Amino acid sequence: MTNERGGGHVAAVRETTDVLVIGAGVAGLACARDVADAGLRVRVVEASDEVGGRMRSDRVEGFVVDRGFQVVNTSYPQLRRRVVLKDLRLRPFTPxxxxxxxxxxxxxxxxxxxxxxxxxxxxxxxxxxxxxxxxxxxxxxxxxxxxxxxxxxxxxxxxxxxxxxxxxxxxxxxxxxxxxxxxxxxxxxxxxxxxxxxxxxxxxxxTLCLPAEGVGAVPRALAGALPTGTVRLETPVERLTPGGALTADGRELPARAVVVAAGPRSVTDLLPGVDVPAYRVVTTYYHAAPRSPLGEPTLLVDTRRRFLNTCVLSDVVPGHAPPAHALIATSVLGPDAEGRENRLRAALAEAYGTGTEGWHLLTVRTVQEALPVMTPPQPLSRTTRVSPGRYVCGDHRATGSVQGAMASGARAAREVLRDLRP
Structure with a gap:
């Protein structure tokens, strides 16, 4: 599969497609895959420069850094149905x-x-x-x-x-x-x-695992299974229209059905009135160290709850760090704040039983919409149909997990197909 970039192939974009999916996170990609497998024409537009949404990986100074600590659970049915797990080159955590x-x-x-x-x-x-x-x-x-x-x-x-x-x-x-x-x-x-x-x-x-190339390998695998040219990157959508959607640069994207699979804030902008729950905020601090402070691929938690969890990512996947270096990821609730990293270092020194003076703060990743609030009574699945020809999917329509996001995308595809091909 190849991804198009915004600004080219304008004539092709103006051709009416059966289903337009807005957002190339795992929910939107799962929906697109099912629609395409059913024989309908589908196009995915993504505002960012890469697929994945919150599930992305970056290279920072030679380290593989995910946008917030995330893992892959090999038991998720939606994941197993859509991705060849061995192609992800998964590395397991200690059970x-x-x-x-x-x-x-x-x-x-x-x-x-x-x-x-x-x-x-x-x-x-x-x-x-x-x-x-x-x-x-x-x-x-x-x-x-x-x-x-x-x-x-x-x-x-x-x-x-x-x-x-x-x-x-x-x-x-x-x-x-x-x-x-x-x-x-x-x-x-x-x-x-x-x-x-x-x-x-x-x-x-x-088994909880990390892909060798970071969690971004999962959405890349989903996108790779779509027909060539299905995904168009760097194409933000300004609003929906009676016949499809309008991009931020004024281009029409005609479609018989539109599925909004973008983040919660984009959902409320494009589909006013749709109920979206509040979201949890999490910040992950990535430290580079000259050696691993643990020496095993195991999560470490703290009874004093000064952090959510910490682990040495390079103990799980050695390729996440350059030679003779270690990569430590530590997540905390809420946004970054002044002085928080210093307090966190002190907690990590105590938890790992080692000094942190030689650690280098590589980067900080705050995810504002990390997981939906799921207090009871929690519906485990909700319809994606908003109005005729308008649908919405994402973890906020199911459960806060990769499985939930993909299941919501699959449900959107089923409801779209039911409406377009009654």
């Missing part, structure tokens, strides 16, 4: 997490995948026998239950669901709250329990 506590570092691992970690789960290290039994029962249910059953569970907050499962506040505060804060991008465990159960299931069934 577990390190927890920094005031009394030292604890390890929580999946003993079914890492048998040598079984002693870490002995009663008294991370939790007592009652907590371990309660967590094992919850885990077994989520692992074995079909998704449709989990989707029908009463929807409460995640914190309430953990308490109802018999898990003590002590284990929640020691492990589940700091770990899940990095998943939900909120540290009150106020996220929908239905979504929690689905996420927990996906983690148990899949």
């Amino acid at each position: 577990g997490v390190l927890v920094h506590t005031p009394t030292g570092r604890l390890r929580f691992s999946d003993p079914t995948r890492r048998p040598r970690s079984l002693p870490d789960l002995l009663p008294g290290r991370l939790a007592g026998p009652r907590d371990l039994a309660a967590l094992a029962a919850l885990t077994a249910r989520d692992l074995l239950a079909p998704p449709r059953r989990l989707k029908r569970l009463p929807d409460t907050t995640t914190r309430t669901a953990l308490a109802d499962a018999g898990i003590s506040d002590a284990l929640v505060e020691r492990f589940l709250r700091p770990f899940l804060a990095g998943v939900f991008l909120e540290d009150d465990l106020a996220t929908s329990s239905r979504f929690f159960h689905l996420v927990w299931r996906s983690m148990l069934r899949g």
